[in-house]
Amino acid sequence: MQEKNNKWTLKNVVTLSVFTVIIYILLMIGMIATNILLTPVGAYFASPGISALFAGPFFIVMVNKIEKRGVTFLLSLISGLLFLFMGQLYTFLVYVMFGILTELCYLGKNSYHKLVNNFSAFFLYMLALSAGGFIPMILIREQYVEWYKTVGNAESVSAMINVYGTLHGVLITIGITLVGCVAGCLIGFSILSRHVKKARI
Amino acid sequence: MVKLEHLSFHYEDEENICGIHDVSFHLPKGSCTVLCGTSGCGKTTLLRLISGLIPTFFAGEIKGKIEVNGKNPLEMSSDERALTYGMVFQDPRSQFFMPRVLNEIAFSGENLGIERMQLLHKIEVITRQLGLSDLMDRDLSRLSSGQKQKVAIAAACLLNPPLLILDEPTANLDYESTRSLIEILTEIKKNGTTILISEHRLHCLLPITDRYIYLKQGSLAKCWSKSDFEKMTLEETEKYGLRHPDSGKNLFIPSCRDKGDLLVGKAVGFHYAHQCLVLNKLDFSLGKGSVVAVVGKNGKGKTTFGKILCGLLKQKSGKILYRDKPISAAKRCRNSYFVMQDADYQLYAESVGNELVLGKKVTEAIKEKAYAAMALFDLTNLKDRHPASLSGGEKQRVTLAAAYCSDAEIIVMDEPTSGLDAINAKRVAKFIQLLSNANKTVVVITHDELLLRAVSDSIILINENRLLEG
Amino acid sequence: MMRIQDPRITLISLLAVTVTAFIISSPVQLHLLTGLCVLYLISLSKFKSALRSAVIYVCLWLLVSILPTSVGSVTVLLFMYIRILPMLAISAALISTPPSLLMWTGARMHLSQRALLAMGVLLRFFTVIKLEMQAIFQGIRARGMFPHWYSVILHPAQSYECLVLPLILRGLKLSSDLTCAAEFRGVESRAMRTCIYPTVCSLKSILGTICFIGGCIMIYYGGYFHG
Structure with a gap:
């Protein structure tokens, strides 16, 4: 279906708000559950991927229903603001940055209905959750480790470096997130065609 | 106040939903009109047209003319719409924007920029009129259905709109709450507000109604004055598929009742966390294959009782015995089926056929049972439809058919005829009888007198946390 | 009706x-900052929040000090919570x-009506979603x-769909x-939004916020010069 125009309607705003809350809560539940079941180390690696498995269908349905320029940026912005209210200034900045990148995934006609575009955007959105950890380790490693030492003991600093600062750590995180996003998006498209479109909701 | 001239509408790409064909009528200022008709006759479509929701939110082609307060609804600005219409939907939950009563009532006024003291005065007036003064600081999610309905009306009437539209306002209300609603609407009508109601329970609205408009397949088929409608006999009313206070009187079908009690409760008590007692020392017994109706005022514990029977909630005190042996909540849950009031929470498959066999290994026997259930519950022609695309009554039939196919011995149904017309309500009574004939014990939580008369072996009244067997 | 501090002042304090x-x-410095936030909450008469924040903060530090070194990854999480606790308060x-x-x-910050509606729905929906998920589970x-707790594990695909689809x-x-x-x-009205609550942007609130910001600056520079 062609995009009719890019003007946001009242319904688009309400749908964005409703689904953003659901996606955010699923991210939180994913983080908490993986912290409990897999320890914080396991959670760091696995929580974006596991959250993506559940949040994927909501992301796909929301984008498909709204299909307007700015939908994923606003999703990222609102998610970032919610993290900011939890005191995560850095996470907010990362989400805004990644939000801009997600919008670039939707260039081209009918992009809001294509699997590849949606997957790319969703992958970037979910990666923002862990990017706040490994991006500073890649860009400003020494300063970040010094900053981390200011409130933390030696064991926590070395655990943080092992998790955020090694190549295999970063690749494992990206890999699990990728798998979770693929699964989440495929399930989302399946739900979209078998249920949402069939029921004409 | 409202003028329709040769109004026609059909939905775009929706063959299953009835449109409107050449409807003309005029609602005088200060009058109260009730739209009636069988399910799917076009009442909701007509309300959407009058309120301007069509074609803004529902695509389709409109022909003819609509005028509300001298203006076409589509030409109204947001402010004009908020000042002209008061809208109360059937489900208050999905129209509340704020968590507390005071904030919800004030919402429209704040949006329109009404000065603070003036707004507070308006809130005081409307809450006094509707008897909501004690509820102002309460959380909306903790109110009863009747209280939520009052809050929705208060929020809709805050700005004294000339037109108040209510879509099935009594669907979830008990007798007392309905009477309270009528008193409120009487007061509102005295203020000069024009009222338009879409409803199935028609006779309770007689005190305030001036006219009944009957729709059939999208056309205006009949128009009755209050006195003409009041004089209609049971037979005449049922000819139109409408409800009558005596509906269901001749419909009682004796149920097949096995001897012996299936489930017995002794001194059962329950309370929610941080709340006062909901159920207190209840004794009850349910016979195998019997149909038991549970009645009582809104918020007195009927649904809680139903959930305890099904094992969805565990009783805080007392015992429940299954064939004279104590049974845990988990075991009761495995042996029961609870049909929720809102079927949306219990439909998961992509077709009606698949819904009936969901969760089971599909053998020939299961398939046969599913086909038999579809035939019994008039679902055969809907076999491939997605359950979410069905009407409320059709969804209800799907969940009943799924209950029929299940192995559960006890089936609890929460307000199964809420929002249904007379024809579909009687159908539900017939389906309940089918379940009873299949030796399932059916517990029906209901306000509906038609259903009570038609189908129950016994009635349990829950009043002030206590259970009085009747 | 109780007067409430203008949220813009609280927002400045949060930043x-x-x-x-x-x-x-x-x-x-973190101890001092947390102490300052607790005092701030007390000044807003939010005594329960103040007590809760203080107790949680102390408990987190105690946990960190008594946990064995082998659980290094758990302390990563605990230190993260310790660090964000002042903001959470x-x-x-x-x-x-x-x-x-x-x-x-x-509205006073010139957000559009659509943005305000999104804010309202977001705030409302956090409580609604909890009720919806409870109803879905039921x-x-x-x-x-x-029927059994392990049935969910035996049928993961069906469990997933039964949870996700109704939502x-x-x-x-x-x-x-x-x-x-x-x-x-x-x-969607273009009128300037009003509010039934009288807000306080009094001299006391402003001075209180200035003191709070001053306290934050002193805490930072105190550590800067001491370190």
């Missing part, structure tokens, strides 16, 4: 504490503000879909219903 928590360089004060007042504040149990459909239905309701509540 101040967020920046300060980011740039401080010692645990002592001030955020709690902001979130407890009535939504209509937050929307009024947004619906699943009520249908006898997974998607309810989300879409609620969006639709809320939008229809919003049409009649003047949400």
Whole structure:
């Protein structure tokens, strides 16, 4: 279906708000559950991927229903603001940055209905959750480790470096997130065609 | 106040939903009109047209003319719409924007920029009129259905709109709450507000109604004055598929009742966390294959009782015995089926056929049972439809058919005829009888007198946390 | 009606504490910052929040000091919570503000009507979603879909769909219903939004916030010169 125009309607705003809350809560539940079941180390690696498995269908349905320029940026912005209210200034900045990148995934006609575009955007959105950890380790490693030492003991600093600062750590995180996003998006498209479109909701 | 001239509408790409064909009528200022008709006759479509929701939110082609307060609804600005219409939907939950009563009532006024003291005065007036003064600081999610309905009306009437539209306002209300609603609407009508109601329970609205408009397949088929409608006999009313206070009187079908009690409760008590007692020392017994109706005022514990029977909630005190042996909540849950009031929470498959066999290994026997259930519950022609695309009554039939196919011995149904017309309500009574004939014990939580008369072996009244067997 | 501090002042305090928590360089500074936030909450008469924040902060530090070294990864999490606790304390004060007042504040900050509506729906929906998920879980149990606790593990695909699908459909239905309701509540009105709550932007509030920001600056520079 062609995009009719890019003007946001009242319904688009309400749908964005409703689904953003659901996606955010699923991210939180994913983080908490993986912290409990897999320890914080396991959670760091696995929580974006596991959250993506559940949040994927909501992301796909929301984008498909709204299909307007700015939908994923606003999703990222609102998610970032919610993290900011939890005191995560850095996470907010990362989400805004990644939000801009997600919008670039939707260039081209009918992009809001294509699997590849949606997957790319969703992958970037979910990666923002862990990017706040490994991006500073890649860009400003020494300063970040010094900053981390200011409130933390030696064991926590070395655990943080092992998790955020090694190549295999970063690749494992990206890999699990990728798998979770693929699964989440495929399930989302399946739900979209078998249920949402069939029921004409 | 409202003028329709040769109004026609059909939905775009929706063959299953009835449109409107050449409807003309005029609602005088200060009058109260009730739209009636069988399910799917076009009442909701007509309300959407009058309120301007069509074609803004529902695509389709409109022909003819609509005028509300001298203006076409589509030409109204947001402010004009908020000042002209008061809208109360059937489900208050999905129209509340704020968590507390005071904030919800004030919402429209704040949006329109009404000065603070003036707004507070308006809130005081409307809450006094509707008897909501004690509820102002309460959380909306903790109110009863009747209280939520009052809050929705208060929020809709805050700005004294000339037109108040209510879509099935009594669907979830008990007798007392309905009477309270009528008193409120009487007061509102005295203020000069024009009222338009879409409803199935028609006779309770007689005190305030001036006219009944009957729709059939999208056309205006009949128009009755209050006195003409009041004089209609049971037979005449049922000819139109409408409800009558005596509906269901001749419909009682004796149920097949096995001897012996299936489930017995002794001194059962329950309370929610941080709340006062909901159920207190209840004794009850349910016979195998019997149909038991549970009645009582809104918020007195009927649904809680139903959930305890099904094992969805565990009783805080007392015992429940299954064939004279104590049974845990988990075991009761495995042996029961609870049909929720809102079927949306219990439909998961992509077709009606698949819904009936969901969760089971599909053998020939299961398939046969599913086909038999579809035939019994008039679902055969809907076999491939997605359950979410069905009407409320059709969804209800799907969940009943799924209950029929299940192995559960006890089936609890929460307000199964809420929002249904007379024809579909009687159908539900017939389906309940089918379940009873299949030796399932059916517990029906209901306000509906038609259903009570038609189908129950016994009635349990829950009043002030206590259970009085009747 | 109780006067409530203008949320913009609380927002400024939140930004101040967020920046300060980011740039401080010692645990002592963090203790002082948390103490300052607790005092701030007390000044707003939010005694329960103040006590809760203080108790949680002390408990987290105690946990960190008694946990063995082999659980290094758990301490990563604990230190993260310790670091964000001052912000969470001030955020709690902001979130407890009535939504209509937050929307009024947004209007004063020249946010669009659509953004205000999104804010209102977001705040409302956090409580609604909890009720919806409870109803979905009850619906699943009520249908006898997974009679035993391990049934969920034996049928993961079905469990997943039974959880996700009703939530998607309810989300879409609620969006639709809320939008229809919003049409009649003047949400797109161009008038300047008002609020039933009298807000306080008094000299006392402003001075209090200035003192709070001053306290944050002193905590930072105190550590800077000491370190």
